[in-house]
Amino acid sequence: MFDLGDKKIDFMKLRKWALLFSATLIALSILGMVLKGFNFGIDFTGGTVIEVSYKKPVALNEVRDVLRQGGFDKAVVQHFGSATDVLIRIQPREGMTSAQVSNQVLELLKKHHPDVELRRVEYVGPQVGDELSEDGVLAVLYALIGILIYVALRFEFRFALGSIAALVHDVIITLGVFAWTQAQFDLTVLAAVLAVIGYSLNDTIVVFDRIRENFRILRDKTPEEVMNISINQTLSRTIMTSLTTLLVVFALYFLGGEIIHNFALALIVGIGVGTYSSIYVASALALILGVSKEDLMAPPKDEVDREALEKEMQQAFLEAEAQRNRS
CATH class of the missing domain: 3.30.70.3400 (Alpha-Beta Plaits)
Structure with a gap:
């Protein structure tokens, strides 16, 4: 049984302020993309x-x-x-x-x-750049659709919506940074954006796994309490993973040279935003959508045993019928 003393930070108490902060960042990012656009590299412009x-x-x-x-x-x-x-x-x-x-x-x-x-x-030629731009957008969309299906099947549809919202949040803010700074956007940056999607999803899945486990164990707790306990239990893992990854990416940023500079910048922004979104966007949105213990709770043990016994009896009956027909 988990120690309820693990719940030290009330993350969900700040979820409305966090979502407002995220909405502001997304609005600023979209504004930057509309007003300033991207400084595309030769991969896209020809x-x-x-x-x-x-x-x-x-x-x-x-x-x-x-x-x-x-x-x-x-x-x-x-x-x-x-x-x-x-x-x-x-x-x-x-x-x-x-x-x-x-x-x-x-x-x-x-x-x-x-x-x-x-x-x-x-x-x-510019035609090649247009094809690369279109293929890049399609790659991101296909990745998000695949993730939506995967999370919906593994967890629950409201968790899937939360995870997709977090990934879109990470991608838009990362693109917004490139729009406002006018850092060159090329194929390496697009690869970094796809890597950010994978990294952020992995972090979100770890949190969702613990939430699902706790929903089945802490049956007397509210969904908000279960999520707070789960996030606190995975917090040390989340921070250590992000910090160790950022150490490598910062080394690439400062020592990797100009060619890899923007690739590392996209990863730095994406990892930072992705760590935040796995807590305050994915989980908070799933809670706002009304996920509850009934959605993830395993059936009671006696019910499982009864279903297994009924299947065994039905199988035995069919075998007996088949034996009588043969004789």
Whole structure:
């Protein structure tokens, strides 16, 4: 039996204020997406991909500084295979063809490193970016639909609605941060958003599992009390999991370089918001929708035994009938 002394924080008492706070964040995020939009990377907008080769290893920050001084502020620079091969991605520029862009980039690089050589130039059309945008949105929608079905079958439909609301809450706020900060949104960020959905769902499922167990054990407690006890019992696990994950993600953010910077930013925001939503959005919404012990409580033991006995008697009767017919 669980010790009721575990209930130290009355989370559900603040659920209305928490939901109001979440609604405010969602409204601000949607406002940012409408007013400012996203700073899409070349994966979505299309552009020019340039591969160059140096005789000696070159630092990426040095290449970025050269391009920035030449007016290519949003160029994405990364090593390609080795420290001497560099891949540069340039967003479309008005009035310039792909060949003109690549020539201008090569001239800038040769001013600092005359030995640089152009390996290849590719143009990514905007149609590809549109297809990626559509596929990304569909990937998120399919993930949410699959989660809704899974949680509804494993727990109860009101829990499923709570979990989906929490996931949508996490995704919208994460996207809102990228809209307001105008951090570049590319395929790595989309991958981070999908990872946030999985992380947040895992945290929510752990809380829901404990709530279901306690509904069956603490039969004399109200749903609000059961949820408070359950959340407090899983609180240490939730905090430790989030902190250890954030340690790794912060390391990626500060030490992983520019290429992975926005990916780590999306994870930091998503993990923080997801930890909050598993307590104050998923559980609180399930409580507001009216989930009760009757929805999750296992049938009494004597009722289970009676049903099993009836099945055994019916099976024995059918076997006896079959034996008499054979004889």
